[in-house]
Amino acid sequence: MTYAAVYNSWKSDPEAFWMKAAEGISWYKPPSKALFDEKAPVYEWFADAQVNTCYNAVDRHVEAGHGARTAIIYDSPVTNTKHKISYAELQTRVASLAGALRAKGVEKGDRVLIYMPMVPEAIEAMLACGRLGAIHSVVFGGFAANELAVRIDDAKPKAIIAASCGIEPNRVIHYKPLLDEAIELAAHKPDFCVIFQREQEVAQLIEGRDYSWHGFQYGVEPAECVPVAGNHPSYILYTSGTTGQPKGVIRHTAGQLVALDWTMKAIYDIDAGDVFWAASDVGWVVGHSYIAYGQLIHGATTIVFEGKPVGTPDAGTFWRIISEYGVKALFTAPTAFRAIKREDPNGELLKKYDLSKFETLFLAGERADPDTITWAQDQLGVPVIDHWWQTETGWAIAANPMGIEPLPVKLGSPSVAMPGYDVQILDESGNEMPAGEMGAIAIKLPLPPGTLPTLWNAEERFVSAYLETFPGYYETGDAGYKDEDGYLYIMARTDDVINVAGHRLSTGAMEEVLASHPDVAECAVIGVADKLKGQLPLGFLCLNAGCERGHEDIVKDVVKLVREKIGPVAAFKLAVVVDRLPKTRSGKILRATMVKIANGQVFKVPATIDDPAILDEITDALGSLGYPEQS
Ligand code: COA
Numbered sequence: 275m276t277y278a279a280v281y282n283s284w285k286s287d288p289e290a291f292w293m294k295a296a297e298g299i300s301w302y303k304p305p306s307k308a309l310f311d312e313k314a315p316v317y318e319w320f321a322d323a324q325v326n327t328c329y330n331a332v333d334r335h336v337e338a339g340h341g342a343r344t345a346i347i348y349d350s351p352v353t354n355t356k357h358k359i360s361y362a363e364l365q366t367r368v369a370s371l372a373g374a375l376r377a378k379g380v381e382k383g384d385r386v387l388i389y390m391p392m393v394p395e396a397i398e399a400m401l402a403c404g405r406l407g408a409i410h411s412v413v414f415g416g417f418a419a420n421e422l423a424v425r426i427d428d429a430k431p432k433a434i435i436a437a438s439c440g441i442e443p444n445r446v447i448h449y450k451p452l453l454d455e456a457i458e459l460a461a462h463k464p465d466f467c468v469i470f471q472r473e474q475e476v477a478q479l480i481e482g483r484d485y486s487w488h489g490f491q492y493g494v495e496p497a498e499c500v501p502v503a504g505n506h507p508s509y510i511l512y513t514s515g516t517t518g519q520p521k522g523v524i525r526h527t528a529g530q531l532v533a534l535d536w537t538m539k540a541i542y543d544i545d546a547g548d549v550f551w552a553a554s555d556v557g558w559v560v561g562h563s564y565i566a567y568g569q570l571i572h573g574a575t576t577i578v579f580e581g582k583p584v585g586t587p588d589a590g591t592f593w594r595i596i597s598e599y600g601v602k603a604l605f606t607a608p609t610a611f612r613a614i615k616r617e618d619p620n621g622e623l624l625k626k627y628d629l630s631k632f633e634t635l636f637l638a639g640e641r642a643d644p645d646t647i648t649w650a651q652d653q654l655g656v657p658v659i660d661h662w663w664q665t666e667t668g669w670a671i672a673a674n675p676m677g678i679e680p681l682p683v684k685l686g687s688p689s690v691a692m693p694g695y696d697v698q699i700l701d702e703s704g705n706e707m708p709a710g711e712m713g714a715i716a717i718k719l720p721l722p723p724g725t726l727p728t729l730w731n732a733e734e735r736f737v738s739a740y741l742e743t744f745p746g747y748y749e750t751g752d753a754g755y756k757d758e759d760g761y762l763y764i765m766a767r768t769d770d771v772i773n774v775a776g777h778r779l780s781t782g783a784m785e786e787v788l789a790s791h792p793d794v795a796e797c798a799v800i801g802v803a804d805k806l807k808g809q810l811p812l813g814f815l816c817l818n819a820g821c822e823r824g825h826e827d828i829v830k831d832v833v834k835l836v837r838e839k840i841g842p843v844a845a846f847k848l849a850v851v852v853d854r855l856p857k858t859r860s861g862k863i864l865r866a867t868m869v870k871i872a873n874g875q876v877f878k879v880p881a882t883i884d885d886p887a888i889l890d891e892i893t894d895a896l897g898s899l900g901y902p903e904q905s
């Protein structure tokens with residue numbers, strides 16, 4: 275079938291389309307129907323089914339005789355470790371961990387926070403939660419204790435599973451002190467913590483609260499899979515919004531299973547037994563969908579890679595992994611390829627490896643610039659597929675469906691809408707824009723299975739953040755256009771979200787941190803274009819009258835403060851003191867204009883500007899930091 279035929283079959287009968295896709299999942303009780311719209315605009319999928327995530331990701335493959343197949347490959351250049359875990363081993367390990375969690379009181383519906391680096395135990399922890407029907411919330415290791423505390427207070431976990439440390443190429447990340455500090459800061463306290471002690475660092479355990487991963491599992495009864503309702507949350511994943519309070523995106527169990535299973539073949543052309551590697555982190559949505567879950571649900575092999583595209587030890591690491599494990603498809607962020615290209619522009623390291631099994635490179639997480647795509651195509655000689663999605667959707671909104679019909683690639687476009695998504699470009703009044711014209715990108719409700727039904731404990735925020743601007747639509751927060759062939763082009767965010775090295779960050783959250791500095795009267799943070807990371811945050815500070823401290827000291831303070839409060843992942847290293855910020859007459863800071871000046875783009879002085887002379891001051895301040903960059 276062609277892409278058009280598949281898309282139209284969904285559009286003409288979504289119910290039949292998703293019930294057919296649901297046949298890929300093993301149910302205790304199959305769903306009586308796909309869509310449950312009684313609580314619209316909150317939609318649910320397969321709500322009356324009974325199912326278990328871990329059973330579908332692990333046990334059913336063992337029962338079908340595939341226990342010896344490799345489920346997880348762990349490759350860690352930062353610790354010089356490699357090993358493989360079969361489906362049968364995974365079942366034993368996860369059942370034992372789930373049994374130990376249950377023995378300590380974790381039950382269906384309890385939340386468990388997971389704070390771990392890229393080790394297979396992170397996936398085992400996620401699966402153990404799924405086995406019990408507990409709801410996990412994984413927190414990325416690059417966030418500071420304060421961010422962890424915010425998530426602890428929102429999710430109110432009964433237990434926290436953490437590792438003693440993570441390894442960055444330039445340092446060991448001491449997870450345990452960060453965890454202790456976060457628990458200290460949070461109002462909610464977990465009943466207990468489980469610490470996976472790594473060879474690189476043995477953490478101090480707090481008597482009566484902390485248990486060692488290994489000791490805690492000793493002598494417990496392994497747990498069986500607990501059936502849960504189709505609309506039972508599988509996980510909460512926090513993502514950046516416009517403020518310092520992150521949004522707790524929920525994923526329902528059945529929708530996630532059906533959607534991810536469907537995407538494995540349709541989008542990624544992966545069959546059971548194939549090796550599909552997503553070089554991301556379990557702390558992000560890509561890591562949830564395509565390191566932890568998609569491959570395992572589909573009976574394929576996933577790779578847990580603890581390293582970086584460059585420097586661990588060199589820019590040939592990705593090629594080594596692809597050749598060593600016969601990777602069929604790789605999924606990563608364009609930043610990773612920009613980093614590799616910068617170190618090895620002529621692809622010398624590539625020549626050392628046999629990439630004959632490699633078929634497709636998938637990119638997402640940020641805009642894939644045509645230069646990077648062309649370079650990757652030339653070096654690898656395989657299709658390079660950009661696709662577009664968000665934490666909220668959990669899987670691709672737009673892609674080139676390699677397992678249905680590979681469509682011509684258009685540089686700069688993540689291709690076309692996937693079945694389930696009716697994507698429209700709207701003007702401010704909600705009218706559809708003609709082809710080629712920019713507007714807000716919205717998706718007609720309901721969103722498909724596997725996307726967010728709502729936010730954790732924040733239904734009003736869900737409605738106001740996503741559904742109010744365009745009634746009947748989900749507002750993606752992205753702006754762009756569609757061409758005559760229905761190809762989408764994702765050009766910018768319409769909110770305060772920026773994308774740094776494929777990591778989604780909130781400039782609003784950074785502004786809250788800057789504003790907390792005693793000498794800062796007012797501030798603004800913008801995202802400026804960066805050749806490696808796509809965007810970098812840059813702060814403007816207006817100081818309190820009479821402040822006598824040196825500007826350099828205050829800049830150093832705020833850089834440190836953002837690292838302490840949000841974390842190193844914010845990559846906030848640029849700030850400058852200015853007298854005033856450019857504003858409209860009604861007091862709105864003209865951030866978009868500042869971005870254009872920083873990027874050296876042509877801009878019109880907004881008609882509503884209060885004092886145009888301030889733009890010259892901003893230009894000078896940016897100049898002092900080397901912006902716009904000379905190419
Ligand atoms: N735990 C703790 N700290 C982390 C971390 C983690 N899991 N991940 C990143 N950090 C730290 C880094 O060490 C760095 O700290 P520093 O300021 O002391 O150098 C900081 O956070 C910023 O990290 P990053 O923006 O990733 O920059 P980098 O210079 O370390 O690496 C790349 C640059 C391009 C190699 C890296 O960003 C990369 O591999 N990107 C690929 C994109 C990707 O995986 N995106 C995920 C979504 S698909």
Ligand code: AMP
Nearest residue numbers: 638639640641661662663664665764778
């Ligand atoms: P996250 O929730 O971290 O996955 O970030 C989602 C956001 O990243 C999207 O809303 C886009 O702004 C951006 N993004 C993701 N994939 C792409 C892509 N292929 N092209 C352009 N932007 C993208």
